[in-house]
Each structure stands twice: as structure tokens, then as C-alpha cells.
Amino acid sequence: MSSASRLAKVRARLDLPTVRRASGLLDGHHRSIFTGHGQDFDDMVEYHPGDDVGDIDWKASARTGHPVIRRFVHESNLAMVLAVDTGRSMAASAPSGERKSEIALFAADVVAYLARARGDLVGLVAGDSRRITQVPARGGTGHMEMLLRLLEGELTRDAPVSDLSRVLDRILTSATRRTLVVLITDEARPALSDEDALRRLRTRHDVMVISVADAVPTTPGLGAVADVEGGLVLPPFLQRDRRLHAAATTAVANRKKRVRDMLRRRGVEHVVAASSDDVVDALLDLFRRQRRVRS
Numbered sequence: 001m002s003s004a005s006r007l008a009k010v011r012a013r014l015d016l017p018t019v020r021r022a023s024g025l026l027d028g029h030h031r032s033i034f035t036g037h038g039q040d041f042d043d044m045v046e047y048h049p050g051d052d053v054g055d056i057d058w059k060a061s062a063r064t065g066h067p068v069i070r071r072f073v074h075e076s077n078l079a080m081v082l083a084v085d086t087g088r089s090m091a092a093s094a095p096s097g098e099r100k101s102e103i104a105l106f107a108a109d110v111v112a113y114l115a116r117a118r119g120d121l122v123g124l125v126a127g128d129s130r131r132i133t134q135v136p137a138r139g140g141t142g143h144m145e146m147l148l149r150l151l152e153g154e155l156t157r158d159a160p161v162s163d164l165s166r167v168l169d170r171i172l173t174s175a176t177r178r179t180l181v182v183l184i185t186d187e188a189r190p191a192l193s194d195e196d197a198l199r200r201l202r203t204r205h206d207v208m209v210i211s212v213a214d215a216v217p218t219t220p221g222l223g224a225v226a227d228v229e230g231g232l233v234l235p236p237f238l239q240r241d242r243r244l245h246a247a248a249t250t251a252v253a254n255r256k257k258r259v260r261d262m263l264r265r266r267g268v269e270h271v272v273a274a275s276s277d278d279v280v281d282a283l284l285d286l287f288r289r290q291r292r293v294r295s
Contacts, residue, residue, distance in 0.1 A: 047067035086162075089188070107283065135147050172200055
């Protein structure tokens with residue numbers, strides 16, 4: 001593991017206009033996530049055109065003879081949870097040749113960097129079929145660095161197999177306030193077997209998914225290929241088989257469609273990153289589409 005600050009590395013790769021644009025896109029979540037959640041009651045005030053009619057207190061309005069609304073003290077910080085799949089499949093190769101875990105970790109770095117710059121709170125729930133690592137949402141540079149270092153230590157080549165439903169269920173049972181859940185996982189997930197857990201999570205929280213793309217094992221020039229979960233090696237003559245490559249490409253496209261269709265059913269915005277260089281643009285696109293859905 002590198003001893004350098006992970007947030008400093010992100011700062012070196014991001015220009016100021018990009019940071020401002022991403023922060024502006026996240027601003028919309030303050031209104032959407034905290035409306036009616038996590039607020040302290042302040043007092044009653046007279047209703048004026050443009051106020052949210054959902055804040056009208058009808059009983060108090062009947063007593064006073066004119067509409068009055070409940071006024072709340074809004075929380076100023078956005079709460080996020082980084083939900084990260086640390087399963088063995090994250091040790092496989094992405095199309096860029098990087099390990100998928102490297103891309104996943106950089107995506108977490110960027111989210112934490114933006115949150116730190118805005119004063120937002122970030123927690124972590126990372127796990128697989130045997131392990132769950134949880135860090136409560138807090139702010140500040142020290143917290144973000146600790147969280148990212150912890151995540152870096154979990155994304156290992158010898159990790160257990162993935163179990164994304166365990167990660168989603170842990171968030172559901174532990175997050176008491178409405179939260180923006182940024183899920184970072186393998187391109188094959190969330191799978192249909194995760195749909196029930198995702199449906200339950202989506203009823204209480206905002207959810208966005210960043211998937212890390214898989215390298216198609218029959219891609220020319222990829223080099224030696226082995227299955228990270230089963231350990232089986234793909235012989236070179238099969239890597240060069242054009243019919244096998246066509247079948248593998250079709251299977252990957254069908255799998256992507258199943259994931260997209262399931263997430264669309266659940267109202268979850270989703271992007272795929274094939275390399276670390278894709279991450280920032282993918283996040284900007286994700287924040288932009290999520291804000292459009294919430295507006």
C-alpha cells in the first residue's frame with residue numbers, strides 16, 4: 001500500500017472546473033434527500049405562494065383561519081454511504097488492463113474528495129460473502145483518508161466471492177437517515193439475485209451505481225487469462241478462436257442488458273467505467289442524470 005495521501009492524488013488529477021461542476025451537481029441532493037428527513041422543527045409561519053404545500057399544517061391552518069406551514073432547520077451536510085463490493089471478482093482485469101479493484105478504489109477516492117471539499121459526511125459499507133466492514137458517516141480529511149485506507153486493504157486478490165445483497169442489507173439496517181448510497185461494484189452486478197435487496201434499499205435511500213467493466217477474456221492481445229474465482233486458465237488457442245470471441249461478446253452484451261433493465265425497473269441511475277481515466281466523466285454523468293431524475 002502506498003503511504004501517500006489518497007486525497008492528494010485525486011487533487012493532482014482533477015482540475016478546478018471539474019470539481020466545481022461535480023459539486024454543483026451534488027447540490028441538488030441537499031434538497032431532495034433532506035426534504036422531510038433529518039430536520040429539526042423550528043416554528044409555524046404563514047404560507048406564501050411558492051412554499052411547499054406539503055409543509056402546510058392543516059390543523060393549525062384551520063385554527064388560525066389562514067394557511068400556515070411548519071418551518072424546519074435544514075441540515076447543511078449531505079450524508080453519503082460508499083457501498084463497495086470487495087469480492088474476488090474485483091481482482092479481475094478491466095478492459096484498460098488495470099485491476100478492477102484499482103478503478104473501484106479510484107472511484108471511491110473521487111467521491112470522498114468531492115464530499116470532503118463540500119463538508120459532506122461519508123460512511124463506508126464494504127463486503128463480500130464472508131466480510132463486512134462498516135464505518136459511520138463523518139466528515140473531515142482524516143476520516144476520509146482512514147476510510148479509503150481501510151477500503152484499500154479489503155480489495156485484495158485472495159478475497160472471498162462477492163455477495164452484494166449482504167452489503168445492501170447492512171446499509172438498510174444501519175442507515176437511519178435518508179442517504180445517498182453510491183454503490184461501486186462489478187459490471188455483472190447488481191445481479192437479479194440482488195434485486196430484492198436493492199428494491200428494499202431504494203424505498204428508503206437514493207441509490208446510484210458505478211460498475212467497473214470486465215475485460216472480455218477472448219480479446220486479442222489481452223495476454224494470459226485465468227478465472228479469478230475458479231482459477232481455470234483459458235488456453236491460448238481458445239483465446240484466438242473467433243467464434244468463441246463472438247459468443248463471449250454476445251454473452252457480455254446480454255448480461256449488461258439484464259443489469260441495465262433491472263436497474264431501470266428500480267429507478268436506479270447507473271454508469272460503467274472501463275478504466276481509471278473514465279471515472280471522473282462517468283461520475284459527472286451519473287450525478288447529472290441523478291439530479292435530473294430528482295428535479
